[in-house]
Amino acid sequence: TRAISLRDVTKIYPRDVVAVNRLSLDIAPGEFLVLLGPSGCGKTTVLRMIAGLEDITSGELLLDGELANGIPPGQRGLAMVFQHYALYPNMTGEQNMSFPLKIESPGRDTTAQVRETARLLGIEELLDRFPAQLSGGERQRVAMGRAIVRRPSAFLLDEPLSNLDAKLRTRLRAEIATLTRHLGVTTVYVTHDQAEAMSLGDRVAVLRDGVIQQVSAAREVYQRPENVFVAAFVGTPRINLLRATVHAPLDGRLNIDFGTQRIQLPQPLSPDHQMLRVQMGREITVGLRSEAARIAGPQEMRPTEALLNGVVQHVEFQGHESLVHVSTGARPARVEG
Ligand code: ADP
Numbered sequence: 146t147r148a149i150s151l152r153d154v155t156k157i158y159p160r161d162v163v164a165v166n167r168l169s170l171d172i173a174p175g176e177f178l179v180l181l182g183p184s185g186c187g188k189t190t191v192l193r194m195i196a197g198l199e200d201i202t203s204g205e206l207l208l209d210g211e212l213a214n215g216i217p218p219g220q221r222g223l224a225m226v227f228q229h230y231a232l233y234p235n236m237t238g239e240q241n242m243s244f245p246l247k248i249e250s251p252g253r254d255t256t257a258q259v260r261e262t263a264r265l266l267g268i269e270e271l272l273d274r275f276p277a278q279l280s281g282g283e284r285q286r287v288a289m290g291r292a293i294v295r296r297p298s299a300f301l302l303d304e305p306l307s308n309l310d311a312k313l314r315t316r317l318r319a320e321i322a323t324l325t326r327h328l329g330v331t332t333v334y335v336t337h338d339q340a341e342a343m344s345l346g347d348r349v350a351v352l353r354d355g356v357i358q359q360v361s362a363a364r365e366v367y368q369r370p371e372n373v374f375v376a377a378f379v380g381t382p383r384i385n386l387l388r389a390t391v392h393a394p395l396d397g398r399l400n401i402d403f404g405t406q407r408i409q410l411p412q413p414l415s416p417d418h419q420m421l422r423v424q425m426g427r428e429i430t431v432g433l434r435s436e437a438a439r440i441a442g443p444q445e446m447r448p449t450e451a452l453l454n455g456v457v458q459h460v461e462f463q464g465h466e467s468l469v470h471v472s473t474g475a476r477p478a479r480v481e482g
């Protein structure tokens with residue numbers, strides 16, 4: 146299991162396409178890191194540079210602290226699993242899985258190693274079948290098996306579940322997390338699906354236009370996004386982002402104007418919010434997660450709450466909860482990207 150470090154790594158494709166822009170990231174041995182970002186933000190490029198499938202334009206890749214920019218892919222001890230699990234159609238599960246081992250040392254008996262890997266993945270009964278006889282989820286399991294059969298020192302997964310239906314995705318992502326932790330192998334997991342990222346990662350690195358926005362624990366990314374992009378990208382339902390103006394409080398309790406409504410925050414500013422002081426009188430963006438709001442009448446207010454009046458527009462019943470759309474007259478903030 147390996148440490149993977151990227152130092153100030155930039156990738157420029159022909160025609161001056163800057164896919165990755167001065168990216169630095171340290172991934173500890175055995176860590177499960179999720180690389181999250183919208184389509185086209187450079188996730189695959191990062192993985193391919195780590196794997197050695199793509200040249201690094203500038204910057205350094207370190208594997209276990211050693212400069213690895215020039216090491217051929219086959220000598221890096223890494224395994225990569227793609228969105229499109231390219232299994233050989235004319236080979237059984239067993240033959241597909243043993244293929245990397247046979248390439249390494251032709252003529253070797255791979256049965257035991259393939260069996261053991263299949264057992265780990267719970268796919269022993271798939272070994273005799275051809276890819277056409279497997280469901281999407283089963284194929285992806287075999288593809289995972291083929292990737293880990295050599296016991297790579299790190300595992301690079303590029304949206305491995307995006308071709309599967311929602312139910313299977315949820316199940317397989319839990320299996321992948323369990324498996325990689327069991328193997329203790331460093332894993333970089335790429336996804337554009339923020340819910341998947343939240344549920345998987347020890348740490349999540351959020352990427353936008355080739356630039357890292359935030360690297361922290363999933364919970365931290367959700368609760369303390371470092372910028373509006375991260376706030377808006379992460380979380381379902383989407384965070385409410387409202388334009389507002391802040392006014393100087395007399396008693397340390399902040400007044401915030403949302404359009405025609407003014408609310409007073411119930412508590413004095415905590416040190417965390419001191420940054421707001423410099424923005425008094427200026428327009429700011431307020432992020433409000435739906436679970437932080439409660440629907441109540443003026444008489445039902447609790448001392449820790451502030452009241453924002455609104456009119457219910459629409460209620461979405463979602464089984465375990467309902468999503469209530471309320472218009473408050475506040476202007477929504479725009480987020481590009
Ligand atoms: P993601 O995996 O996050 O969707 P990619 O790493 O595939 O993003 O792509 C990042 C950017 O680099 C995109 O603008 C994409 O069009 C561009 N790109 C990717 N591969 C190539 C390539 N081989 N040649 C030129 N541009 C590329």
Ligand code: MG
Nearest residue numbers: 188189190303
């Ligand atoms: Mg991609």
